[in-house]
Amino acid sequence: MLQEAVSKAAKEWGPDKLSRQEERAIDDAKKAGEYWLARLLEREAQGRYVQVKVKEQFEHLHDFSLRKGVDVVDPATGTRYEILSGTESNLARHGRRMAGEFFRMLTF
Template identity: 60%
Template sequence: MPANKSLKDVPATDPVGDALQAAAAQAAQRWGPHLLRAQEREAIKTAASRGDHWLAQLLERQARGRYVENRLSEQFLELRWNKKGVDAIDPVTGCRYEVLSGTDSNLALHGQRMAGELFRMITF
């Protein structure tokens, strides 16, 4: 919770966020390495061949994240999607959403980067 916000700023219900969460879980289940673009596949292969297995895993998780976020942005056209800052904003309620893979490192990175923002984490 950002220092300038209180629990009163958290909505009691969030139907858009609930729908985003469900859609993210569904998209993540549909994702597979067969959906990698040629450039992504080559970067993962190169990293693995150099012995950088951590990097190969990271690149694959990032590709999965892009896939999920792209599916959500196609499905939730009513939201304002951003390249910087929070991923999506509901222009009706002002609620902010960040689409995250849910790994410890991803959650920590976003928690630090977005410390001043009040947003709902949409994890998959």
């Protein structure tokens, strides 16, 4: 159910979901010729959107901690989940940051 919700939320996301602050940061990166950074900022914004949407749907069933550690813990089983964009850089960053954690990936 969580993977389905992650996939659905990712499909709903679009540039219209960016905050003004996110839009400015992306525009500034593009103006500076840092298109890679603009794309990274956009993917991070999409990830935050997906996390919030899934949390809204499942917070009555699961424990969410979107700022540190794993994103979701199923209190009934103890299973830990991380919501990831599935890009190579995103997987590498999480792999380094959470090397000692065992979690299931929910990718979009």
